[in-house]
Structure formats: C-alpha cells, structure tokens
Amino acid sequence: MDADAIVIGGGLAGLVAAGELTEAGKRVLVLDQEGEQSLGGQAFWSFGGLFFVDSPEQRRMRIRDSYDLALQDWLGSAGFDREEDLWPRKWAEAYIGFAAGEKRAWLRAKGMRWFPIVGWAERGGYTATEHGNSVPRFHVTWGTGPGIIKPFMDRLREGEKLGLVSLRLRHRVNSFTTTAGVVDGVEGDILEPTKVDRGAPSSRTVVGGFVLKAQTIIVASGGIGGNLDLVRRSWPKRLGNPPQSMICGVPDYVDGRMLGVTEAAGGTIINGDRMWHYTEGIQNWRPIWSRHGIRILPGPSSLWLDARGKRLPAPLFPGFDTLGTLTHLMATGYDYSWFVLSKKIIEREFALSGSEQNPDLTSGSWRKIIQARRGGGAPAPVRAFMQRGADFVVESSLSDLVRRMNDLTGERLLDLAVIEREVCARDREIDNAFTKDAQVTAIRGARNYLGDRLLRVAKPHRLLDPAAGPLIAVRLWILTRKTLGGLQTDLSARVLKADGTTFGNVFAAGEVAGFGGGGMHGYRALEGTFLGGCIFSGRTAGRSAAKL
Numbered sequence: 001m002d003a004d005a006i007v008i009g010g011g012l013a014g015l016v017a018a019g020e021l022t023e024a025g026k027r028v029l030v031l032d033q034e035g036e037q038s039l040g041g042q043a044f045w046s047f048g049g050l051f052f053v054d055s056p057e058q059r060r061m062r063i064r065d066s067y068d069l070a071l072q073d074w075l076g077s078a079g080f081d082r083e084e085d086l087w088p089r090k091w092a093e094a095y096i097g098f099a100a101g102e103k104r105a106w107l108r109a110k111g112m113r114w115f116p117i118v119g120w121a122e123r124g125g126y127t128a129t130e131h132g133n134s135v136p137r138f139h140v141t142w143g144t145g146p147g148i149i150k151p152f153m154d155r156l157r158e159g160e161k162l163g164l165v166s167l168r169l170r171h172r173v174n175s176f177t178t179t180a181g182v183v184d185g186v187e188g189d190i191l192e193p194t195k196v197d198r199g200a201p202s203s204r205t206v207v208g209g210f211v212l213k214a215q216t217i218i219v220a221s222g223g224i225g226g227n228l229d230l231v232r233r234s235w236p237k238r239l240g241n242p243p244q245s246m247i248c249g250v251p252d253y254v255d256g257r258m259l260g261v262t263e264a265a266g267g268t269i270i271n272g273d274r275m276w277h278y279t280e281g282i283q284n285w286r287p288i289w290s291r292h293g294i295r296i297l298p299g300p301s302s303l304w305l306d307a308r309g310k311r312l313p314a315p316l317f318p319g320f321d322t323l324g325t326l327t328h329l330m331a332t333g334y335d336y337s338w339f340v341l342s343k344k345i346i347e348r349e350f351a352l353s354g355s356e357q358n359p360d361l362t363s364g365s366w367r368k369i370i371q372a373r374r375g376g377g378a379p380a381p382v383r384a385f386m387q388r389g390a391d392f393v394v395e396s397s398l399s400d401l402v403r404r405m406n407d408l409t410g411e412r413l414l415d416l417a418v419i420e421r422e423v424c425a426r427d428r429e430i431d432n433a434f435t436k437d438a439q440v441t442a443i444r445g446a447r448n449y450l451g452d453r454l455l456r457v458a459k460p461h462r463l464l465d466p467a468a469g470p471l472i473a474v475r476l477w478i479l480t481r482k483t484l485g486g487l488q489t490d491l492s493a494r495v496l497k498a499d500g501t502t503f504g505n506v507f508a509a510g511e512v513a514g515f516g517g518g519g520m521h522g523y524r525a526l527e528g529t530f531l532g533g534c535i536f537s538g539r540t541a542g543r544s545a546a547k548l
C-alpha cells in the first residue's frame with residue numbers, strides 16, 4: 001500500500017477530507033491533475049459566501065432565523081420529488097443542522113471570520129413554502145475564497161511536515177484498480193509540469209503513468225461546469241434547449257471526468273440533470289480560464305429585459321430566482337438578456353462574484369475596505385468593467401443607449417418605443433406611493449433591512465432622472481457554475497452502487513457528490529451552500545474513511 005487513503009482532488013472538499021484523515025494519524029496521498037499553483041480549486045476563486053442559520057451576525061442585524069425556517073426554505077427550493085432523493089434529502093437535513101449548529105464555531109476555531117453585514121441572496125418572491133431565502137443568510141468570509149481555503153491549506157502543509165501527506169500533482173486519475181473485486185487503488189496519467197497561472201488552462205500532454213494503492217479512496221473532483229459539452233448533454237428539457245452560447249464561471253479543470261470514471265467502477269450518478277447556472281454572466285475583460293465569465297451579484301433595482309426588450313415577469317427580479325429566470329429566458333429563444341439601470345444603481349447594487357473581483361474584501365483589511373468604498377461611486381472592479389467590459393453600454397439618453405445595445409449584438413432586436421414604454425411605466429410606478437409594480441414593492445421591502453439599505457439597495461428613483469444617470473445597459477450571458485447532482489452517497493459519504501450497497505472503502509465529497517448524497521440542493525439552491533457543502537461532506541468523508 002502506498003498510503004492509508006487517496007484523495008482525488010485538491011479542491012476544498014479534498015483538502016478538508018485530507019485534513020480529517022491526517023488528524024486521525026492516517027497517511028494520505030492527495031492527487032490532482034493541476035499543479036501546485038491551483039491547489040484549493042474553485043474555492044480560491046469564490047466569493048466566500050457561507051450559509052449560516054441563526055448566526056451572531058444575523059442576530060446583530062436583527063434577523064430572526066431558525067433551523068425550522070431554514071428547513072422550510074430549503075425544502076421549498078429543493079422540491080425533492082424523486083425516489084433517489086432519499087439520501088439527498090437526508091443530507092439536506094443534516095447540512096441545515098450543521099449550518100444552524102456547529103459549522104460557524106468549527107470554522108471560527110480554525111481562524112475564519114465574517115463580514116458583519118449579512119447578504120440576502122435568492123429572495124424567491126413566491127409564497128412561504130416555495131423557493132427562496134426568507135431572511136438574509138449569505139455570510140461573506142473575511143479574505144473571500146483565499147480566506148476559506150487558508151485553514152485547510154495550513155493543515156495540509158502541517159500534514160506534509162509530519163510526513164503524513166504526500167502531494168501527487170499533475171496526476172490525473174483515469175480508473176480505479178481492483179483486486180478480487182475490491183477497489184484498492186487508482187491509475188492514471190502523469191501530465192507534463194506546468195507553470196501557468198492559477199486557474200489558467202494547463203497542458204494535457206501525458207509524460208508517464210501511475211498506479212497507486214490505498215485502503216480507502218475519496219473522490220473530491222468537483223463538478224462539470226468547465227465542460228460545456230457535458231453541460232449541454234446534461235441539460236434537462238424543463239430548462240428548454242441548451243444555450244448555444246454560454247460563458248464559464250469555473251476553470252477548465254472542472255471537467256466532470258471523474259464522474260464517468262467512478263460510474264465505470266460501479267458508482268451511481270443521480271440527478272445529473274440538476275445544475276445551477278447563472279443568468280447574470282458578463283465576459284471577463286481580463287480572462288484567466290477559457291470563456292471566463294463573471295457573475296454579477298445584483299441588488300434588486302435593475303430593470304431586466306429579454307433579448308427583444310420585453311420586461312421579465314414578476315418575481316424574476318435581479319437576485320430572486322436564478323433557475324426561474326433561466327427557464328423563462330430559454331423560452332424566449334435567446335441565450336442573453338439585458339439589465340437597464342442608472343449609474344446610481346450600479347454604484348450601490350453591483351457586486352461581482354469572485355475573490356479577484358473583490359480585492360478589498362479579499363485583503364481582509366478594514367482599512368482597505370474603507371479606502372475602496374470611501375467617497376461612494378462604483379467599486380474599482382465594477383468601474384473597470386464599465387470602461388472595458390465587452391457587455392457594457394453607457395449613454396446619457398435612452399435612444400443612444402438602445403442604439404448601442406443593438407450595435408453590440410448586431411441583431412437589431414430592440415425597438416426604442418418598446419423599451420421606452422417599459423422604462424417610463426416603471427418610473428411612473430416609482431413615483432406612486434401605492435404601486436402595483438411588484439419590483440418596486442420588492443425594492444421598498446428590501447430597504448426595510450438595514451444591511452440592504454446601507455450597502456445593497458439604491459434609494460428608489462426614476463431611471464430617466466438625469467441626476468441618477470448616465471444610463472447603463474449590460475448584456476447578460478448564461479454562465480455555467482455548479483453541478484447539483486452527482487455521485488450518490490449515504491450519510492457517511494460512502495459511494496453507493498446501483499443495488500444500494502456500498503464499495504465499503506470508496507467515498508465522495510464536494511461538488512462531485514452533489515455536495516452530499518448526490519444532490520442535497522434538489523433542484524435549486526439558497527446560495528452560500530456550496531462551500532459549506534464541500535466542508536461538511538469533506539469532513540464527513542475524511543472522518544468516515546479514517547475509521548476504516
């Protein structure tokens with residue numbers, strides 16, 4: 001045996017699992033197809049938003065949350081309706097228990113801290129038992145993505161020093177090995193060394209092969225979002241036809257290959273048709289990975305128009321219902337849509353997801369945050385997109401704006417009269433203290449929350465008010481991100497076979513396992529639940545494997 005355990009994938013789930021194993025004194029090999037520079041996987045790039053329930057941050061902001069409310073929201077979003085949802089549902093319940101219980105204290109003891117103002121993602125906009133967060137729950141970690149991986153990277157390095165961890169980088173697993181029908185290792189290709197920057201596509205030239213043996217294997221290889229062919233093949237009918245053009249919210253190594261490898265060894269994939277892609281993607285003007293897109297984390301005020309300039313129906317407002325919006329847009333026959341907003345809105349309401357797009361929060365320094373936000377105005381990364389982003393149009397008059405929107409796509413689908421009618425009607429409702437416009441009501445409701453009023457929601461104003469201008473239009477792409485289905489696992493993170501039995505010694509954690517069970521989110525997510533899902537399932541897999 002080369003080690004007690006092999007962990008496939010040096011992303012967050014793999015790092016957490018490896019740490020649990022070394023704490024139990026086990027010898028671990030951590031394999032990754034990328035080089036040293038990409039350790040930490042997607043989590044490094046993440047915004048670091050974590051879902052906590054009834055946290056001190058929430059209580060300080062006068063947000064009353066509870067396990068029961070979170071469970072109600074989760075089940076309303078998940079919509080579990082399949083026989084194979086048995087384990088995903090059990091994972092969901094266990095995860096909400098973790099998020100309402102030990103999670104924050106466990107991470108805090110590892111040195112993590114959170115920004116004091118809690119964000120309100122996926123607001124839903126339907127009834128109490130349907131999709132969405134009833135209360136703000138999105139806790140941004142100090143240091144964003146790098147702050148999330150730091151304690152687990154530190155633990156890995158500690159394990160290396162103790163001689164318990166050995167990294168095998170540029171090792172790409174192609175299959176499992178078995179002896180007498182029992183999985184006892186993995187084999188694969190050694191890829192040529194790489195010096196590319198973190199997250200950039202690396203060479204796939206094979207320079208050798210390997211076979212490594214261990215008593216237990218943990219698959220922590222991430223999802224499929226970097227593999228557009230696989231995303232299209234997995235695209236469910238209920239979301240319409242797969243988009244012809246998409247941009248990628250994840251690096252190329254999120255290729256989904258290990259799903260097929262584990263399936264070939266007898267593992268079961270469930271809910272492969274459940275995915276979480278965003279509808280507010282913009283092309284990164286400074287790309288790192290292929291077709292690199294950034295997600296706008298929008299406040300609720302932008303006017304959302306389809307490719308023909310028709311306003312999206314209630315409650316498909318920015319930040320309310322990601323998949324509801326995706327379904328609607330795919331039915332329009334176009335892959336893109338538009339935000340129309342004012343400078344005043346962009347300054348207050350646009351945040352960009354990703355550690356590199358939030359240098360102030362990523363620095364973890366209050367001084368830098370205050371410096372960056374002093375004097376109002378849009379944050380520097382948003383300003384850079386306004387100036388250099390291929391999807392932004394800034395103009396003083398609506399007619400110029402619409403003309404340039406048409407120029408941008410070259411499709412000439414937008415009619416000034418149609419857009420003017422939508423904008424003027426919306427502006428009339430802003431001036432109306434009663435209003436029948438559900439988005440205007442939602443904006444006013446959001447401002448009842450102190451966190452939104454302070455940071456995230458612009459004071460309601462007319463879009464055509466010159467004092468709020470200039471006007472801005474943003475072309476929005478479909479942006480791939482998360483894989484909600486995956487390898488079916490029991491509550492010990494053991495991979496299940498088609499007949500419901502386990503391998504005994506093969507575990508899965510993180511996105512490859514649908515964040516637990518093979519899809520603990522069901523159809524939809526409440527946000528901030530992916531990093532936490534990797535931590536929870538990675539911890540479970542590591543602890544279970546350590547017992548063998």
Ligand SMILES: Cc1cc2nc3c(=O)[nH]c(=O)nc-3n(C[C@H](O)[C@H](O)[C@H](O)COP(=O)(O)OP(=O)(O)OC[C@H]3O[C@@H](n4cnc5c(N)ncnc54)[C@H](O)[C@@H]3O)c2cc1C
Pocket residue numbers: 008009010011012013014031032033034038040041042043044045046047048049050171172173174220221222223249250251253254255257258353354355482509510511512527528529530531532534
């Ligand atoms: C920009 C961005 C922002 C995000 N923001 C948030 C957020 O705020 N909140 C939140 O909850 N989530 C967020 N997420 C999602 C979250 O970061 C991911 O879901 C999570 O980090 C996935 O971790 P993982 O360990 O499962 O997989 P990954 O990070 O994808 O790691 C898997 C690793 O396995 C390796 N691998 C794959 N196949 C093989 C193979 N065959 N052989 C060897 N190695 C292999 C890969 O190279 C990779 O290093 C964000 C993601 C991105 C990209």
